[in-house]
Amino acid sequence: MSEENPVESPGPAPSPGRTAAGPSDAPAPTPLPAPAPATGPAPVPVPAPASAPEDPAPAPAPAPPPGVPSPPDPLPPTPAAIAAALRDRIARGVLKAGDRIPTQAELSQEFGVERGRVRQALQALRAEGLLSHSTKGVPPRVAQPGHDGERAGGTPAPRPTLVALGPRLVRAFAASEVRIDALCLTAESLIPAVSEAVIGVHSGSLRPDSVDVRILLPSRSIDLAFPVAASGEPVEAAAVHRRWLEMRDSQVRVLNRTLTGLRQSHGTKVSVAFRTVPFTPPVKLYVLNGSEALFAYYLVRRTDENGEDVPEMIDTWGPRAQLFPYDVTHGPRDEVFVAQSARWFEGLWQTISEELKLDG
Numbered sequence: 001m002s003e004e005n006p007v008e009s010p011g012p013a014p015s016p017g018r019t020a021a022g023p024s025d026a027p028a029p030t031p032l033p034a035p036a037p038a039t040g041p042a043p044v045p046v047p048a049p050a051s052a053p054e055d056p057a058p059a060p061a062p063a064p065p066p067g068v069p070s071p072p073d074p075l076p077p078t079p080a081a082i083a084a085a086l087r088d089r090i091a092r093g094v095l096k097a098g099d100r101i102p103t104q105a106e107l108s109q110e111f112g113v114e115r116g117r118v119r120q121a122l123q124a125l126r127a128e129g130l131l132s133h134s135t136k137g138v139p140p141r142v143a144q145p146g147h148d149g150e151r152a153g154g155t156p157a158p159r160p161t162l163v164a165l166g167p168r169l170v171r172a173f174a175a176s177e178v179r180i181d182a183l184c185l186t187a188e189s190l191i192p193a194v195s196e197a198v199i200g201v202h203s204g205s206l207r208p209d210s211v212d213v214r215i216l217l218p219s220r221s222i223d224l225a226f227p228v229a230a231s232g233e234p235v236e237a238a239a240v241h242r243r244w245l246e247m248r249d250s251q252v253r254v255l256n257r258t259l260t261g262l263r264q265s266h267g268t269k270v271s272v273a274f275r276t277v278p279f280t281p282p283v284k285l286y287v288l289n290g291s292e293a294l295f296a297y298y299l300v301r302r303t304d305e306n307g308e309d310v311p312e313m314i315d316t317w318g319p320r321a322q323l324f325p326y327d328v329t330h331g332p333r334d335e336v337f338v339a340q341s342a343r344w345f346e347g348l349w350q351t352i353s354e355e356l357k358l359d360g
Helices: 079-091 104-111 115-127 161-172 190-203 234-266 332-350
Strands: 177-183 210-218 269-277 283-288 292-297 300-303 313-316 322-327
Touching (some): 079 104, 079 115, 079 161, 079 190, 104 115, 161 177, 161 190, 161 283, 161 292, 177 332, 190 234, 210 234, 234 269, 283 332, 292 332, 322 332
Parallel strands (some): 210 269
Antiparallel strands (some): 283 292, 292 322
16 A cells, blocks of 8 residues: 655546556646746845834943943932032022022932932021021022121121031032142041042032142141140150040041042042141131131130040040131122131241151
């Protein structure tokens, strides 16, 4: 038995009396004519267009070249940076006296931060006298000159150094060329204030092209007027002096590292210099961009809450010293004070100061 063809169907069964191989009496079927060849080329089948995704995934960012560090993720603005941005709008007249400040919800959305940071920024501006006091649910307004915390002439009232210095430095770093001159007993208050400004640079809210910082501190080789041991015993006096020197040098290292880090992370031109003077500063002075001077008295006190290893001392508490601000835009009196402060600092720097040398 032959196999069936799986493709072609079998022909009709043979008639009785005839073999399957014999001739048939029926006329052979007339073959159909072959189709005429096509005159043109065969059509090319066109595939159906693929449906594009509604939201195509964005192309990945190109990787940085080998050896080049990836840029840091932008940080959210600090309260000081938010206050600086609003302060700039007030100074440029974008927000005028009597205008309402945007709500905390609007500012929170604009700066991409939580409301707590906006609230701190508004509190700082209110303390400076730039905003009027507000009632619950009603945004504050831009204050008139001499309103709230401002003295006659528009100068903000003095505030503790640790509170006032940060916002002032943030505002100074808004300039393209930043110049900071400081005379102080230690850099205890400068470190958090400079950090506020540097965070603003990292977040992108501040973009200085250059930063030039000069700091005068007491010499290690002199007998300080303060801090000193209250007892006057040589052993305790040496311990107090050694403690102050260690603090001074560690603060210098932190400040230098914080500022020079901008050179690598943002390409900012940075110059940081430390020199010493042969006396104990009874005051602290900061001159910012040649247009503002901040002045405070060191208040001397006796303290015995220094820990088990530190004797009773006669010392100061610099962060709480009231900082008096003077700005050249606030009239002739302030303008003269700023100019004289800058000249006094320059005279010390160029004449009796010496290069600061760290242990190790």
